[in-house]
Amino acid sequence: MKTHYWSRLERWSARWVRWHTALVLLFLVAPILIIMPLSFNSTSYFSYPMTGVSLRWYETVFTDGQWQRAFLNSLGIGFASTLLATVLGTLAALGLSRASFPWRGVVMPLLISPMITPIVVVAAGFYYVFAPLGLVDSYLGVILAHAVLGTPFVVITVCAALQSFDHSLTRAASGLGARPWVNFRRVTLPLIAPGVATGAVFAFATSFDEVVVVLFIGGSEQRTVPRQMWNGIRDQIDPSILAVATLLILVVLALYACTSWLSKRHSGEIPE
DSSP: OHHHHHHHHHHHHHHHHHHHHHHHHHHHHHHHHHHHHHTTBOSSSOOSSOSOBOOHHHHHHHHOHHHHHHHHHHHHHHHHHHHHHHHHHHHHHHHHTSTTOTTHHHHHHHHHHHHHSOHHHHHHHHHHHHTTTTOTTSHHHHHHHHHHHHHHHHHHHHHHHHHTOOTHHHHHHHHTTOOHHHHIIIIIHHHHHHHHHHHHHHHHHHHHHOOHHHHHHOOGGGOOHHHHHHHHHHHOOOTHHHHHHHHHHHHHHHHHHHHHHHHHHHHTOSOO
16 A cells, blocks of 8 residues: 555656646747747737738848848858867867866866856956957957857866876877877877867857857947847847847757767767
């Protein structure tokens, strides 16, 4: 009798956990889910319920010159800053992984400080540093700023990959006559590549989604997708913003699928 009672209690507890988990997930994703159908609304203003179905706002996004330029700027700045952040973050993680590296407890918090400091403070700091150097209202300034924001993600993921790295492999390669660059390219990099790629994905997502820094140090030529959306909300309520938001959701889902695949590859669930 007692066994039957505890069995029922476990079943009810499991159902309670599942229902509450579903409610929490619904609460979190509801604002995102409501955006997607509204992007197909036929009216020229935000309205709900929908009065009709149309693809006019997607057509506006893909044919309007300002949106096209914003997408190209976001992609160009994102890829350039990701490349720079990946190189710098990987080198920093390799240095931090050495047992002989001094002041690790001080350097690591400094490297990841851009991701924990309020973004407005970081953006203001970029402005006061870049203005005397002539990097305000320039692509180089925005790329460097986004690289700084993305580097902490690369450092964290590569450091995590290096925790399971067997350093005796590099010592063996060096003993066989491999030079440092060959040692890194043929031994270290293939083993930490999933961590490097995951950090690069997060760095790109950070750059593609960032708006505050661009508002501080970017000009009209460096207008990215988030800044174009900001201008659309501030100047006028443009429903094409909903179409762009839906496209960004799809981009985020693609990046999430990419990171999930990389995590499975790193854990050995996907065969080489």
